[in-house]
Amino acid sequence: SQTIHQWPATLVQPVGSPLSLECTVEGTSNPNLYWYRQAAGRGLQLLFYSVGIGQISSEVPQNLSASRPQDRQFILSSKKLLLSDSGFYLCAWSVGNHGYTFGSGTRLTVV
Amino acid sequence: AQSVSQHNHHVILSEAASLELGCNYSYGGTVNLFWYVQYPGQHLQLLLKYFSGDPLVKGIKGFEAEFIKSKFSFNLRKPSVQWSDTAEYFCAVTFGAGSYQLTFGKGTKLSVIP
Structure with a gap:
């Protein structure tokens, strides 16, 4: 069966520190992969998507x-975190156009 | 610009009341439409989706949605809500034939009072 793993579940990092969030998918080949950020009252914002190895498209210019x-x-990174990078980060995958499957998310707090 | 609007930020209902959550999009071409639900502390889950055919789509847990192309709407409905339906509901749309990028609405929080 197809599963998606995302870790860590929660993370507290100081301002200026680096970030690395990892997402892996099992049970499918050549998925489309996505990173979303969910902020209260703002819904889900697409940050990056990838249709293949080494192919990354950025939707929103930012520190990530x-x-x-x-x-x-699929890895989400930052060289130097900002306070505004705090949020809930979701990884997702899709094959074709049949909807996404989401990971469990990472709650990032930058202090 | 293509966008998805959910006009209700927070809806509070009593158990057994009927539910309708609004979703509108701005785009004149082909769309695929989705409703996702996020229960407290859980993953986003797909409730239902529409690609083509019958505009009335039935999903899991008694939910349904109707695509009205002339109104650019895809409202979610349930005839009788339960306390367990308390969750946040997200409408999402892909714009254009063959597109796989989902654009989400801001979500509607539903609170069902026993």
């Missing part, structure tokens, strides 16, 4: 970057 080193691995 994404990489896809393997077919089923």
Whole structure:
């Protein structure tokens, strides 16, 4: 069966520190992968999406970057976190156009 | 610009009341439409989706939605809500044939009072 793993579940990081959030998918090949950020009252905002290894598209210019080193691995990174990077980050995958499957999310608090 | 609007930020209902959550989008071309639900402390889950065919779509847990193309709407309905329906509901749309990028509304929080 297809599953998606996202970790860590919660993270508290100081301002200026680096960030690395990892997402892996099992049970499917060549998925489209996505990083979303969910903020209270603002819904889900698409940050990055990838249609294949090494192919990253950014939707919103910001302090974050994404990489896809393997077919089923998607990483969200930052070199120096800002307070405004706090939020709930969701990884998702899709194959074709049949809706997304979301991971359990990472609650990031930058202090 | 393409966008998705959910006009109700927070809806409070008593058990057994009927539910309708509004969702509108701005785009004149082909769309695929989704409703997701997020129960407290849980993942986002797909409730139902519409790609083509019968504009009245039935989903899980007794939910349904109707696509009205002339109104650019995809409202979610349930005839009788339960306390367990308390959750946040998100409408989402892909714009354009073959598009796979979901654009979400801001969500509607539903609180059902026993």
